[in-house]
Amino acid sequence: MMLQGPGLTDLHAVVDEVWSSFLGHEEPLLPALPDPASAGGITWSAATSVTGAWNGVVTVEIPDAVAHTATERMLGLVAGQALTTEDVADAVGELVNMIGGNVKSLMPGPSVLSLPLVARGTIASPSDLAEVSCLDLTWAGAPLRITVLARRDAPTQAADRSARNSADTRESA
């Protein structure tokens, strides 16, 4: 089954618009190769899900330094000013909210966008999701990754299969 999702060009355009609108034009977003060596630092992850005619999840993963810089700019603070964890989580959540909302607009509707989920670390993806687009970028020399995952089955099909599996489990017990 072919999973539906936005193309990398469209996804890049969405991310670029969000970044330039709220974080400035001084440092451009540049394409990057995935860098396993950069995965060791503290990372912020945020996810928002889309449910409806298209079902999927959009995630943003950024290192601590990018999360702090983004928060300072969105809050209009001077660089280096003290930030709370809640401030950073809020700003990272708003970034994924805007990216997720614009990805939603690229996909068939109607659908509903969830409130963002933010974690310091990595958010594990549900097993019924598969990656359809993954965009690795750098901003001010730091890596960031935006991923779009789509559900393998429509909700009704998944529920039917779950019910069948449940019946099978009971039968084999």
Added chain:
Amino acid sequence: MHALIIDDSRAMRSILRRIVTDLGYETTEAEHGQAALDHLEGGLAPDLCLIDWNMPVMDGYTFVQRVRDDTRWRDVTLMMVTTESEHGQIVRALAAGAHEYVIKPFTPDAIVNKLELLGLLATEVPA
């Protein structure tokens, strides 16, 4: 002029506050629709509400419906500022009584232009 900024994101409220403060507005902030309604019930009389759609407790669409159902607040201008960009949702919000609709991400100019269209620029904006 007074703006009530309704968004669950403190960062987004800060961005909007800076834009409208530069235009001469005083501001009050609410993190969801119910908190905004509480401000109105408490006597706040804003000229403008900037309203996110997706918020906990009470979403922006419900807030618009509640405000438009009450004649006390019929003069308040309601502007949605949201990531929700489906045509059907824009139509729903405008039909419920929102005057304008801005899709995130936006530039300060987008907000200024909408306020100009609505005749809600509090001060002369430098060219």
